Amino acid sequence: MPNKTDYYIPAKFFVERDHDRCIRCQACVRQCPYEATFYDAIDDKITNIHANCVNCKRCEFICPTDCITVIEHRSKFVKNHTWPDDLIENVYEQASFGGIKLTGMGCDKKYPVYFDHILLNASQVTNPSIDPLREPMELRTFIGRKPEKLEFDKHGKLATKTHPQIELATPLMFGAMSLGSISYNAFKTLALAASKLGTASNTGEGGLHADFYPYGKTIIVQCASGRFGVSAEYLNAGAAVEIKVGQGAKPGIGGHLPGEKVDTLISTTRMIPEGTDAISPAPHHDIYSIEDLKQLIDALKEATEFKKPVGVKIAAVHNVAAIASGIVRAGADFVTIDGFRGGTGAAPWQTRNNVGIPIELAIAQVDTRLRDEGIRHLASVIAAGSIRQSSDLMKIIALGADAAYIGTAALMTMGCTLCQTCYTGRCAWGITTQNPYLTKRLNPERCSERLINLVKAWSHEMKEMLGGMGLNSIESLRGNRLHLRGVGLTDTDLDILGILPAGRQ
């Protein structure tokens, strides 16, 4: 029977179907996990419940005759700049359910994207450009604490003792996405690709499943506030340890894995009961001061016999520079800054869209602050939070980052269409779900190939851009603000970013 509610929300999307081309194969019916597609055997027609459609585009993907087009629903509220449709609907829903509205992926609101206002340099005439097809281009990056100076003995061998590093073939790693927020197959895709590429993936809060220990040399293991799956073996299995204090998508609160996504596999890996919500506490309950953090860093270094870099991940918030400084002084070998546009499997909608600051500004400030204090060499700075293309990566490195994580882009190579319904555990692409019927669709062999292609493509583009700038090493770009210019930015923006406006020499 039709459900009568106290409010009316028009469906967001409409599934348009060319019935002349539809062959009733019902692949779309079987592939839709949102109960939006059905087969009517009596009339021999495929029908849709448009209100249930989330525009994941899985049906469009699978349809062998391309007869499906999912479009925005035509029915909208009266045009109102102050009250756009989603805010109206949010009030209706909260009036009905009295709860927190959840969402997935990164902030989709129209805040300025600073990457789109920054331009890179290129060489002309003076300081000629380098042809990356003819000259070697160094993209290799080392994450870890660097010594103050290098000293050599009388034979020319390095005398300075160096701290443990992770060597990356390219300054791009795969962001922290826990087994639980994503499926085993998705996690495997990241691990496989990182291993083949010579870069790193990150366990996120969900622990490291036994099957992935062989990939440990290229996995950064995370120690988050819930301490899910953290044991001595776990810490030593990875290439580095990252203490997760915050996450860009939801600064100030802990991770959230809805109970629907906690099946036997997740339960065993995280060491929690099946079906229970896995909510990480907001703070680490043993870290209430910077000294506490230092103690944890020291403890982790001891537990890993000082053989691995130990770092800290924080969300980009208002006083991120001061926090980063404190973290570095507390002994962290690397600091990960996660901008407010970073993705998540589940976060409150309000928090995701309104809390935190852009990564571009955060990195610029952190880099400047650490350099000013003369401690920039003590820790690598890693950026995260919607790095969407190779030029974004170039820009964030020029603003001061040593390397960056990609999360959203990595998932997109597995098919993600950014429909933002990860928290439902019904991901039609088998990425952010534990439902075996759905996770089967994600083939780690095929998808890791795609992810490797992406990273190789970006690396190649970076080499082109570096060469274009007359640089042959990514190290030369690191923190080199002079290679950036701003367009359409205010003086304050330019000042915070530490870059000149375009046109200024």
Added chain:
Amino acid sequence: MDCRLCEVGCIIEHSPIKDIIKAFKDKPKAKTPDSAAKRAAAFGVSPNRGMLSRTIVEANGPLQLSAMCRHCDKPECLHACITGAISKKADGRVIIDPKRCVACWSCIMACHWGVIERNEGEGVKHSHKCDLCPDRETPACVDICPNSALLYEER
């Protein structure tokens, strides 16, 4: 992954005009259920407009399998056929000649993989199975599968 595009690909390849829309053009509903309708009823899936694909997709929750003829070196079906309608070609394919088949179903009895089916409809009654797409380099089902679930290898 239960998309059953292998069945669709198989049907397109074995249709007279190898075009997906034309292959599936509305077919008049038969008076009594034909083989395709019966298979659809048993498996709870699309009757594919009355066309019987030569691969059978099995599904049990998250476990799915697309089963078709293995073109065995020692074909049980060939051993059992009472009219010599089944033969092994030089390229290794095991083929049923529908013109010689007398619908005794001995091949269906004999095949341990259950990949031979009865094809019964208006004016049609013979055994039916994968013929390894003689007009293609790789079989249609292998080409269309979006998840690399079907592998075509020399053994």
Added chain:
Amino acid sequence: MAYVIIGNSVSAVACIEAVRSRDKKTPITVIGDEPYYAYSRPMIPEYLARIESADRLTYRPKSFYEENGVETILGTRVIEIEPGKKDVVLENKERISYSKLLVSTGAKSFVPPIKGGGVSGVFNYIKWDDVKAIEAYLKENDVRRVVTVGAGLIGLKAAEIFAYMGYDSTVVELADRVLASVLDKAGSEIYREKAHRCGVDVKCGTTVSEILSENGKVSGVILKDGSKIECQMLVIAIGVVPNTVLAVNAKLKVNRGVLVNARMETGLADVYAAGDVCECRNLLTGDTQAMPIWPKAYKEGYIAGIQMSGGKDEFDGIIPMNSIEFCHLPFITAGFTNLKDESGFEIMVKEDRKNDFYKKLILKDGVLVGAILVGDAVNRAGIYTGLVARKANVSGSRKYLLRDDFGFVYLDRKYRDMMFTENPK
């Protein structure tokens, strides 16, 4: 060097195909007592009823023999095998030498002596010539009713066809039900009902004790209970026995059928046997017995051919299996299907009699040992055949076995992996 094959049916053909896969040169001679190239005996009822033409009965055409370099001597009997001289002697006294000999003389009709026999109008129903004789008699005589003795796979079919052709048709069966050798009580009941609807008068639990005649032609029969049926033709379709007279005379080891080892060797140097004439191992019971089914004849003939041409292959045995259609309703059986005593076995049944659907599975200690599949239950029947033949333990899949969509996704991983990732047999 010459391969000689006595008999020209399934095993002979398989032997030729096997030999020629290894040896394209050495001459092969086939001697068949019937004047035909290999044809399909199961199809003779359809021939009689003009449902199928002579061409459709062909198992292998003349071109098969020509292309494979096989000399055929048809319509001639072999009367003796002389292993000392390595000769076979034909009825016209001609001698054929062999270096390797295959005895594949098949089976012959089992005809018990009946009081009043020896008159015209009484026929066997095994060979093409049998139905050709029936055809001729029907043409020459005013036949109104045909009585068929035996309601097994051959007899019931014969009776059905006579009814189809428009004759009054009665079938007389000694057992208490039709198809008693292959079906259970429920299955037999389905087909008794079907036979009745197709115009066959079925009489079980009795047999013909006397044949009545007029002017030297059959005019009726008297049954065991004394009742009389008027008829103008009598067809004997009680069963077949291995045609072993040649083997016996050549002093081969013979039980009911010729005894051979797994390599189809008879024990006599260079003499092999295959097909309905010989016995094989029943994979279910371990016993050696006659098993006159088509796939067994082909496999044995093929293995004999491989061995005869210097290769190596062995036959482990086979399970009983049948596939046939009566009155437009097909059934397939595999394994134990007509158990007298079902205690000790686990029985699973699914049926929908209104739609002629009957599916019965018989398990012992978690292993499938028998399947009766009637009507739409024949779909993918071979999966069950495979489970029986391979003695697979299906105890984990019990609740799925009767499903209409039963398949490998309902069986354990080990079986599925073995069947799909290993090389096919």
